Amino acid sequence: MRAFDxxxxxxxxxxxxxxxxxxxxVIAIALAIVVLGALLLVTWNAQRLVEEWSSxxxxxxxxQDGATSEQRGAIExxxxxxxxxxxxxxxxxxxxxxxxRRDFAELATLADAMSDNPFPASLxxxxxxxxxxxxxxxxxxxxxxxLPGVADVRYDRExxxxxxxxxxxxxxxxxxxxxxxxxxxxVTVASVVRLGLHGRRDxxxxxxxxxxxxxxxxxxxxxxxxxxGGAGALLALLGLWLLFVAARLWWATDxxxxxxxxxxxxxxxRLCFLLVVGGTxxxxxxxxxxxxxxG
Amino acid sequence: MIEARHLSKLYSRGLYALRDLSLxxxxxxxxxxxxPSGAGKSTFLRLLLHQELPSEGxxxxxxxxxxxxxxxxxxxxxxxxxFIFQDxxxxxxxxxxxxxTFVPEVLGVPANQRGRRAFQVLKWVGLxxxxxxxxxxxxxxxxxxxxxARALINDPVLLLADEPTGNLDPDLSLEVMNLLREVNxxxxxxxxxxxxxxxxxxxxxxxxxxxxxxxxxxx
Numbered sequence: 416m417r418a419f420d421x422x423x424x425x426x427x428x429x430x431x432x433x434x435x436x437x438x439x440x441v442i443a444i445a446l447a448i449v450v451l452g453a454l455l456l457v458t459w460n461a462q463r464l465v466e467e468w469s470s471x472x473x474x475x476x477x478x479q480d481g482a483t484s485e486q487r488g489a490i491e492x493x494x495x496x497x498x499x500x501x502x503x504x505x506x507x508x509x510x511x512x513x514x515x516r517r518d519f520a521e522l523a524t525l526a527d528a529m530s531d532n533p534f535p536a537s538l539x540x541x542x543x544x545x546x547x548x549x550x551x552x553x554x555x556x557x558x559x560x561x562l563p564g565v566a567d568v569r570y571d572r573e574x575x576x577x578x579x580x581x582x583x584x585x586x587x588x589x590x591x592x593x594x595x596x597x598x599x600x601x602v603t604v605a606s607v608v609r610l611g612l613h614g615r616r617d618x619x620x621x622x623x624x625x626x627x628x629x630x631x632x633x634x635x636x637x638x639x640x641x642x643x644g645g646a647g648a649l650l651a652l653l654g655l656w657l658l659f660v661a662a663r664l665w666w667a668t669d670x671x672x673x674x675x676x677x678x679x680x681x682x683x684x685r686l687c688f689l690l691v692v693g694g695t696x697x698x699x700x701x702x703x704x705x706x707x708x709x710g
Numbered sequence: 711m712i713e714a715r716h717l718s719k720l721y722s723r724g725l726y727a728l729r730d731l732s733l734x735x736x737x738x739x740x741x742x743x744x745x746p747s748g749a750g751k752s753t754f755l756r757l758l759l760h761q762e763l764p765s766e767g768x769x770x771x772x773x774x775x776x777x778x779x780x781x782x783x784x785x786x787x788x789x790x791x792x793f794i795f796q797d798x799x800x801x802x803x804x805x806x807x808x809x810x811t812f813v814p815e816v817l818g819v820p821a822n823q824r825g826r827r828a829f830q831v832l833k834w835v836g837l838x839x840x841x842x843x844x845x846x847x848x849x850x851x852x853x854x855x856x857x858x859a860r861a862l863i864n865d866p867v868l869l870l871a872d873e874p875t876g877n878l879d880p881d882l883s884l885e886v887m888n889l890l891r892e893v894n895x896x897x898x899x900x901x902x903x904x905x906x907x908x909x910x911x912x913x914x915x916x917x918x919x920x921x922x923x924x925x926x927x928x929x
Binding site for chain 1 (some may be wrong): 786793799800801815816818
């Protein structure tokens, strides 16, 4: 405990003496964490939305114009017995046309000009989330397509899959950038620590000669890195929060309407905590690496 | 206290700093190491401080073979030593008092104990009235007395001094030597490396003269 107290006091004093250089190191760490944090913010929100959309998945079965009530009954029976569906609604041809007129009012005249109703009757099926995830829904769709009376089935899962894959790719690429930036930040921290080490070489020599434990010799340098890393991480979280507030304003005015009121959320507390831990780890390791020259 | 047997220190350039040196220093002795520059005096002190290891031969201090000490054992061994340098090696950003309490502080001694002991040694070297001054505000003699106080705060069994009077005028040199004689009178073994023959004559203690890494005279 005394060694910890000593290390923190010495580290604080050393950082204060070299406050200009230390500020650069803190900013370098903050930038690396902002990049990583922004990436987490984007991918975490994207992943959350994908999961939300996946959990409300549904598919549409378009019926042939000449489909009989027996054929429709067979389709409905298969859906109900599959255990993969959470409910279904029948949309008649007339209802489909009126929906079109309601949703696309500016094109209503186009529909009026047609002699026949071109819209097919359909069954809109809500899928159970677990059936969506374990592939039963996709298998059901394949069986439904083959039934008589079915014109087409619309099950748009591919774009969700592509979105998930894009989120993963962005996460990996961003992670690589963040790692590079973290390395650069670590080098900056190590340089600041080495600067302090150079200024205290007599002190270190005396400590070695009196037989001071390693914790006292290297501890202050590790603590310097720890403090710089922690300060950088907290600064990064503040910057991220400001970015998030700006992004949320933009989202609310321009995007949310397009995505059925989907909301942006800030990183959960555990991720914020992990970012701070990461910052202090990078700083401490840089301090430890620099302190190899001491003792 | 110190036993060197056929001790050699060979540097990478093929140069011997010490060559086949054998000597004994008894517990409680006061010994001068002298000789011209490059004779091996400072090398011998560095070996005693475990800053370097012998190339050949053995060096046993207070029952410990310095060649075989592990890192933790080196730390323990050094806690029994005191050292004084020609350039004092005081920390300019710390006061006299802090320079002295620094040593027990990094050895984990509680604050009240180290403060009490620091005041005792400062009083002993006659600098208690300057305890809040910074090293650069002190004269050379005062700085060396602070260095002596720092060396003594842990009650060392062996005090090593490398040219402790090298930066001082003759009067101050004698003053410092008198302090070291007092330390020795308290039972601490003292080994001083100096090339100041006049000072050795005035103090009049056992003297080992080195030249080119070998003992050339014992007096």
